[in-house]
Structures are given as structure tokens and as C-alpha cells.
Amino acid sequence: MDATGxxxxxxxxxxxxxxxxxxxxxxxxxxxxxxxxxxDYTRYREELGTADWIRVFREARAMGAVQLGFSGGEPLLRExxxxxxxxxxxxxxxTNLITSGVGLTPQRAASLRQAGLDHIQLSFQDSSRELNDFxxxxxxxxxxxxxxxxxxxxxxxxxxNCVMHRYNLPHVDRIxxxxxxxxxxxxxxxxxxxxxxxxxxxxxxxxxxxxxxxxEAVVDAHRPRLEGRMxxxxxxxxxxxxxxxxxxxGWGSVFLVxxxxxxxxxxxxxxxxxxxxxxxxxxxxxxxxxxxxxxxQAYRGTGWMSPTCGSCEHREQDHGGCxxxxxxxxxxxxxxxxxxxxxxQHHEVEAMVDAxxxxxxxxxxxxxxxGARHAGQLVFRSxxxxxx
Amino acid sequence: MTxxxxxxxxxxxxxxxxxxxxxxxxxxxxxxxxxxxxxMPAAEILRRCDGRTAVADLVADxxxxxxxADLHADVLExxxxxxxxxxxx
Numbered sequence: 001m002d003a004t005g006x007x008x009x010x011x012x013x014x015x016x017x018x019x020x021x022x023x024x025x026x027x028x029x030x031x032x033x034x035x036x037x038x039x040d041y042t043r044y045r046e047e048l049g050t051a052d053w054i055r056v057f058r059e060a061r062a063m064g065a066v067q068l069g070f071s072g073g074e075p076l077l078r079e080x081x082x083x084x085x086x087x088x089x090x091x092x093x094x095t096n097l098i099t100s101g102v103g104l105t106p107q108r109a110a111s112l113r114q115a116g117l118d119h120i121q122l123s124f125q126d127s128s129r130e131l132n133d134f135x136x137x138x139x140x141x142x143x144x145x146x147x148x149x150x151x152x153x154x155x156x157x158x159x160x161n162c163v164m165h166r167y168n169l170p171h172v173d174r175i176x177x178x179x180x181x182x183x184x185x186x187x188x189x190x191x192x193x194x195x196x197x198x199x200x201x202x203x204x205x206x207x208x209x210x211x212x213x214x215x216e217a218v219v220d221a222h223r224p225r226l227e228g229r230m231x232x233x234x235x236x237x238x239x240x241x242x243x244x245x246x247x248x249x250g251w252g253s254v255f256l257v258x259x260x261x262x263x264x265x266x267x268x269x270x271x272x273x274x275x276x277x278x279x280x281x282x283x284x285x286x287x288x289x290x291x292x293x294x295x296x297q298a299y300r301g302t303g304w305m306s307p308t309c310g311s312c313e314h315r316e317q318d319h320g321g322c323x324x325x326x327x328x329x330x331x332x333x334x335x336x337x338x339x340x341x342x343x344x345q346h347h348e349v350e351a352m353v354d355a356x357x358x359x360x361x362x363x364x365x366x367x368x369x370x371g372a373r374h375a376g377q378l379v380f381r382s383x384x385x386x387x388x
Numbered sequence: 389m390t391x392x393x394x395x396x397x398x399x400x401x402x403x404x405x406x407x408x409x410x411x412x413x414x415x416x417x418x419x420x421x422x423x424x425x426x427x428m429p430a431a432e433i434l435r436r437c438d439g440r441t442a443v444a445d446l447v448a449d450x451x452x453x454x455x456x457a458d459l460h461a462d463v464l465e466x467x468x469x470x471x472x473x474x475x476x477x
Binding site: 016096 | 403407412416423
């Protein structure tokens with residue numbers, strides 16, 4: 001009996017969005033230097049209201065979307081979050097909350113559970129208070145420990161996410177042990193991807209090849225011991241590995257982001273791409289946006305590809321890599337993602353990675369300074385640091 | 389990991405949800421940030437993994453419902469796979 005399901009792909013053509021990511025707000029109490037939100041997030045302050053969000057959920061669900069992520073910014077800053085979760089749950093979505101934990105009091109967590117929230121992913125910055133608080137430029141380490149217990153007590157699986165980079169890769173052993181001590185079921189070690197604030201801070205965040213290799217070896221050494229208790233996902237650092245990621249499983253393929261101001265995007269950072277007019281859910285039905293808008297069709301399928309990608313045997317697997325990365329590195333969003341060794345600009349990525357060094361002990365001190373906008377060259381995400 | 393016995397009572401793992409998807413015309417298994425489409429036999433087996441039904445009764449129910457005999461080995465093989473994928477426990 002072949003009963004293993006038919007995988008996670010559908011036939012080509014007008015397949016529906018399966019994943020709806022609702023970025024409820026760009027507001028966030030944290031100031032992480034690697035935040036993936038746009039650096040000009042302060043321009044998009046007019047957030048969708050409750051009724052608009054619920055209409056978006058209904059329209060996306062009618063098209064076949066099944067997974068709904070509540071993200072941000074910090075989604076807990078929305079006072080209507082429980083109401084939105086309840087509506088999504090009633091529509092049959094599997095609901096995921098992606099949170100820093102700030103604001104997740106036991107009462108709030110219980111209310112979300114009651115509303116039908118299926119899953120909580122909690123972010124961490126590091127295993128140490130010092131570095132966690134420094135990188136987020138907030139005093140949040142102890143709070144996250146408390147929130148982790150709250151999540152566990154409600155019977156949720158413990159899913160931890162930690163963005164990995166030059167500062168915390170040397171701590172990976174302690175990060176794994178911390179997750180284990182917290183009885184995490186799943187640990188996502190998300191090597192930093194260079195968009196938004198992380199792109200702005202790329203020189204400070206980029207680890208050396210040696211640091212990456214050492215960290216991965218440490219993770220692999222832990223795996224057998226943790227078998228059956230905690231799974232670890234090591235998100236491939238694509239710059240260093242020279243392997244383009246199948247970004248969003250293809251443009252306008254399964255993933256639909258709705259930004260706080262209602263702009264519909266094929267990925268978190270696509271708004272910065274020039275020449276594309278991304279429709280707003282305030283003005284257009286989700287179905288029209290997904291199926292007919294020029295922006296969602298721009299890089300769908302393989303017709304837009306450069307000869308390098310269009311003739312490549314991996315084009316249906318990696319979709320030419322990431323459009324935003326292609327734009328950031330080459331100025332052309334339709335170019336082959338330069339992390340690919342077949343890209344004419346690949347040497348530039350290699351040079352960036354080769355230039356990365358480990359943190360020296362005489363570097364700027366890693367110390368949380370309340371209200372700091374910078375630490376050396378590292379720029380914290382903040383309203384003051386956003387371009388006007 | 390020991391094999392499933394006839395008296396074992398498999399249950400869907402916490403946070404996994406089985407539901408019919410009208411637009412996809414199939415059952416799907418949903419879990420944190422993921423989805424697997426199920427074919428009909430897989431869905432029929434998993435629907436019966438309610439933590440109360442013994443494997444022997446689950447097999448008998450399937451044989452009765454679909455008018456087939458000798459499903460025992462096939463069902464056990466699937467249950468093994470499903471456990472390997474953390475779908476059931």
C-alpha cells in the first residue's frame with residue numbers, strides 16, 4: 001500500500017497559495033541587528049484593521065491556503081490577536097504564532113490557546129544573557145526563559161528559533177544545550193539571511209567559513225544523542241555553501257505575505273524590488289492578486305529566467321534562487337542568484353565570505369546599553385535608524 | 389523502536405491535525421509550518437488513530453468498510469512509516 005502521501009507539491013499552473021503569512025505589524029519592542037523587516041518599516045504604519053485581516057483570511061482560505069503564520073514585528077502588540085486567531089481557527093487554518101515572546105503572559109497565552117492557536121515559535125538570540133540582550137538591544141533574556149515555560153505548560157511543543165551569525169556561532173554548543181534543558185522539541189538554527197537590517201549589517205554579521213564549519217560539526221555531533229527527543233534544523237548558509245535556496249518554493253507558488261499595511265508580497269522583502277507594483281488587499285481581492293497581478297506573475301515559473309538559469313538542470317528545484325538577493329547583489333532582480341557558482345557575479349559573494357573574520361577579543365565590547373543606536377559598526381533596528 | 393502490537397492504540401502526535409481539504413480534494417496532515425497530502429488509504433488509517441482503537445480493531449474496521457481481506461500487513465507497514473515520520477505515537 002503506497003500510503004505515504006504525495007509530497008508537498010502540486011501540478012504546475014494556477015496552484016493556490018498554501019501558506020499565508022500575516023505580518024500584523026512592523027512594530028516591535030526588540031531592536032535586533034539582523035531583523036528581516038524592511039529598513040524603512042516606519043513608512044508603513046497604517047496597519048490593516050481586524051475586519052480587513054479576517055476578510056483576507058477568508059479569501060485566502062477559500063483559495064485553499066491551510067497554514068497561517070502570525071508574524072511581524074511582534075504580533076503580540078496587536079490587541080486583536082486572539083480575535084484574529086479565533087477567526088483563522090474557525091476557518092480551518094493551522095495557526096502559527098511567530099514571536100519574540102515579549103507580551104506573552106500566562107493569561108495571554110491561555111487566551112490564545114482558547115482561541116485555537118496551534119503552534120508557537122519562540123525566538124532566541126543566544127544562550128547567554130549578555131549576547132541575547134546585546135543583539136536585541138533589550139533586556140529580554142530572562143523573559144524568554146519564562147515564556148518558554150509558559151508555552152510548555154500549555155502543552156505546546158517547544159519550537160525555538162535562533163538566528164545564527166558571526167557573534168553567536170561560537171556559542172552553538174551552549175545554544176543546543178540550552179534548548180535541550182528547556183525541553184525543546186525542535187530547534188531551528190537559522191543562519192542569518194541578508195535582507196533588511198541584516199543586509200545593512202552584513203559585514204558585521206557574516207561569519208567566516210571556518211566558524212560555520214565548526215558550528216555545523218558541533219550540531220552534527222549532538223544529533224545522535226538527541227535522536228527522538230529534539231530535532232535540529234540547520235538552515236543552510238547559502239552565501240558560504242554556494243547553493244541557491246529554492247526561495248519561497250518559487251515566486252508566487254505557495255507563499256503569500258500580507259504586510260502590515262495590506263500590501264501583498266510573494267516574500268517578506270520583495271517590496272524593495274523596483275518596477276513592481278504590489279497590490280494592496282484593501283483594494284483587490286486576494287484571488288485577483290494571486291492569479292492575475294503583474295507583480296505575482298513577474299517571476300512565476302521559468303519564463304523570466306536568464307539563459308544561465310533557463311538552461312540549468314536545477315531550474316525546477318531552486319527556481320533560480322532568490323530574487324531579492326539577485327537584486328541586492330547585482331541590481332537586477334531577474335539575474336541568477338549570485339550565491340550560485342554559475343552566476344557571473346559569484347566571485348563577489350565568494351569575496352564577501354572570504355573577507356569575513358572571527359570576532360577578535362579586542363573588538364567593541366558586547367554589552368547591552370539601553371537606548372543605544374549603534375555598537376561599533378553594528379546598527380540596531382530602530383525608528384531613529386530607519387531612513388525617513 | 390518496537391513493532392506495533394495488535395493491542396497498541398496509535399494516536400496522532402500532539403500538534404498534528406488531519407482534515408479534509410475541499411480545494412485539494414484530499415485529506416491533509418497539518419503540523420507546525422508544514423503539510424502532507426494523504427492518499428485515501430493513508431487518510432483512512434490515520435482517521436482511526438484516535439488513541440482508543442486497538443490496531444486489531446482498526447484493521448478489522450478497514451477490512452469491513454472496504455470489503456477487503458488481509459490488510460493487516462499493509463496497515464502495520466504504514467503505521468511503522470507514520471511513526472518514523474513522527475505523525476503518530
